[in-house]
Amino acid sequence: AQSVTQLDSQVPVFEEAPVELRCNYSSSVSVYLFWYVQYPNQGLQLLLKYLSGSTLVKGINGFEAEFNKSQTSFHLRKPSVHISDTAEYFCAVSRVSGNTPLVFGKGTRLSVIA
Amino acid sequence: DGGITQSPKYLFRKEGQNVTLSCEQNLNHDAMYWYRQDPGQGLRLIYYSQIVNDFQKGDIAEGYSVSREKKESFPLTVTSAQKNPTAFYLCASIPPARSNTGELFFGEGSRLTVL
Numbered sequence: 001a002q003s004v005t006q007l008d009s010q011v012p013v014f015e016e017a018p019v020e021l022r023c024n025y026s027s028s029v030s031v032y033l034f035w036y037v038q039y040p041n042q043g044l045q046l047l048l049k050y051l052s053g054s055t056l057v058k059g060i061n062g063f064e065a066e067f068n069k070s071q072t073s074f075h076l077r078k079p080s081v082h083i084s085d086t087a088e089y090f091c092a093v094s095r096v097s098g099n100t101p102l103v104f105g106k107g108t109r110l111s112v113i114a
Numbered sequence: 115d116g117g118i119t120q121s122p123k124y125l126f127r128k129e130g131q132n133v134t135l136s137c138e139q140n141l142n143h144d145a146m147y148w149y150r151q152d153p154g155q156g157l158r159l160i161y162y163s164q165i166v167n168d169f170q171k172g173d174i175a176e177g178y179s180v181s182r183e184k185k186e187s188f189p190l191t192v193t194s195a196q197k198n199p200t201a202f203y204l205c206a207s208i209p210p211a212r213s214n215t216g217e218l219f220f221g222e223g224s225r226l227t228v229l
Contacts, residue, residue, distance in 0.1 A: 009154060032215045043118075043204055043220035044157075051215060090156060094216030099164075101147060101172065102216045106156035 002027040002093045004105035012111045013081055021076040021108045023091035030096040033074040035065055038088045038107075047089070050074060061085065086112045117141065118221035120205050125226050127192075127199075135190045135224045137205035144210055146188040147218065150174060151202040160203075163188055164213075192226060200228045 007022040025031060032051050036044040048059025055067040065076045074091060088109050092102040118139045127133045137146065145164045149157040159172030163182040177196025182188055192199045202225050206218040 006156075032217075034217065036220075041202075041223070041225070043120075043206075043222045044218075045220070046217065049215070049217060097214060099214055100216060101159050101162055102218055104149075104157040106154060 002031060002095060002100075002103045004091050004093050004103055006089075006091055006105035006108050008108050009106065010109045010111065012113060014113050015083055016080045018079050019077065019081050019085075019110065021089050021091075021110065023074045023076065023105060025072050025074065025091075025093045027072075027093065027095065031093045032096060033065075033067060034092040034094075034102065035059065035063070035074070035076050036090045036092060037061075038090065040087075044090060047076070081110070081112050083112050083114060085110060118205055118207055118219060120203075120221035120224050123222065123224060125224060127226065127228055129228055130194045132194060133192050133199075133226065135192070135203055135205075135226070137188045137190065137221060138186055139188075139207050139221075140186060141207060141209065141219070142185070143207035143219070144185065145208040145213060146182070147206045147208075148172075148178075148180065148188070148190045149204045149206065151204060151223075157204065160190065199226055201226060 003026045005024045013019045034049045035047040038044045048057045050067045058064045088107045091105040121136045147162040148160040161180045163169035179191045204223045205221040
């Protein structure tokens with residue numbers, strides 16, 4: 001079975017500063033990896049995904065993530081955050097060719113301070 | 115516009131009452147899912163259905179029931195057997211072209227509060 005650990009439950013950061021949200025996963029097989037964002041009282045929307053190929057993945061709103069197989073990590077980064085990036089971020093994993101439901105981490109609440 | 119519609123957005127119920135949350139999609143997706151979200155606990159899978167008239171239990175199915183009589187609809191009933199039903203419930207689906215990756219598209223959620 002797969003599992004996901006998001007290492008920080010809350011991350012405060014000043015506006016225009018860089019941010020990194022950490023995600024580690026555990027799996028005995030190859031995986032697909034995802035980052036989702038959730039604004040208050042809304043559903044989740046996909047930020048970016050790693051399926052195969054280049055380990056550096058670019059997503060919406062200026063976010064990017066790097067897949068590191070040796071460290072089983074998929075950290076999310078943004079070089080300069082805005083107030084509007086304040087939200088909860090979820091890392092998720094699924095098994096390659098497994099047709100299995102996504103497994104989510106517990107989330108990281110990003111608070112951008114003016 | 116195509117999408118996933120959840121209703122109601124907010125719902126209050128008294129202890130001991132069953133309540134049904136609606137999830138409808140017009141995206142022609144085969145697979146549909148229900149997740150429960152609690153603060154600090156992420157999303158936990160309740161039930162999922164990959165085709166009509168078939169569904170599987172997720173990690174926390176106890177106290178919940180579902181049906182999948184139509185491709186477009188996947189209602190979730192929260193029964194009186196669910197001991198702590200106050201939560202945010204999210205419905206999601208997967209387009210056929212992405213079914214092997216598990217990538218989900220989400221509705222806007224329904225917040226259930228038990229008084």
